[in-house]
Amino acid sequence: MASPEPRALKHGLTSRQVSMISIAGIIGAGLFIGSSKAIATAGPxxxxxxxxxxxxxxxVMRMLGEMAVANPNSGSFSTYAGRAIGPWAGFTIGWLYWWFWVLVISVEAIAGADILHAWIPTVPSWLFAFLIMAALSGTNLVSVRNFGAFEYWFSLVKVVAIIAFIVVCGLAISGYWPLAQASGVSNLNAHGGFMPNGFGAVLGGVLVTIFSFFGAEIVTIAAGETANPKEKIRRATNFVVYRIAVFYLLSIFLIVCLVAWDDPTLVQVGSFQRALEILNVPGAKLMVDIVVLVAVTSCMNSGLYTASRMLYSLGERGEAPRKAKHISRNGVPTVAVVGSTLAGFVGCFVNYALPGQVFGFLLSTTGAIALIVYLVIAVSQLRMRSIMTKQGIDPAFKMWLYPWLTWFVIVLIGAVLGYMVLSPSYRYETLMTAAVAGTMLLIALVRKKSEVNHYKIESFS
Known part of the structure; x- marks a missing residue:
């Protein structure tokens, strides 16, 4: 009797779902709320x-796209790092990435729960957080198509909200908004100039804004569960420039035109809400709260999906418990989904049981993970291209001006990490991230040494 074929992840995501995820994947609460702190720091x-x-x-996305088109894989850059740099690199970056997203799941659940608690004060915030996480875990466990369906509609709401905001603010600065007198771009220079706090504040702003973009790489993981993944990855990578230009640069430009960077209520209510308040838009707070709730739920949904697929990939490569690679009949890595959800629950429990203490410490360990992931992607692409060249393989989707732009990114990220270590404002978070990364690396090296010793013992016997 022939043994059954091993189960594998299914191509359950449709083309329109992957396209929408690629368009709106980087629109999160960081844009709607976190941008206010960044504006207050650097001004216009x-x-x-x-x-x-x-x-x-x-x-970075172009480099990742080159590797992903050549080999679509649910482990994405973790798999490529393992092949190009060494198993220790794939192990370390994979677990770091999983650690980042399970903490993000907790953060977003808490943020969403706070909004719902403000609407319905009789229900405790912790219960809302539990219900949100349980609901999204359930949808992810049913099938990847469920994840795609939820994420498609979440993304659509975010895209429509951003476009509506841009239209309203565009009418305002053009002098055609009837509800308020707010036209022109005078705020760009009206309060201490365009760069009121110097170029150092601009660099500090980069450290705040870089995390708003983190998540763009999710599409290279999701594309592995759709038909024709190479074409989806190529298209999504090309979309990045438009997403950045329209959703971030254009919307933030309109905000700094309408809202003074030193407005005392900017950080309190958020940049998007403050801009709408200045324009006397009725129900501005409610509208922004609804969009932020959708954004944090979307981020949780994507975070759970991403964390589970990374854990599954680690299990498949023998770098996580073997049960993590278990796949249900519907093609879902159920153990990885449940494990990632439970880790998120632990984060929420710690936050509510010990507010402002342990959870704040855990969050500090993610301070530089995005930059470390980007650095590993760049080094992996540099070495992977060299390997492909030696093998006579010509990539179908190439990084521009290789290797010069790749080296530029490596040097730039190294400089930013160095600045974070030297800066009192970012030193603690950077060192905490280094401590977690060092722990992961130590585990990887110990595993490698034990495997070598085990092989020697078996060979001798």
């Missing part, structure tokens, strides 16, 4: 911060 020059961060992400 925050546009330069978003531009620098956007160019960096564009180049």
């Amino acid at each position: 020059a925050i546009l330069l911060s978003y531009l620098i961060a956007g160019v960096l992400v564009l180049l």
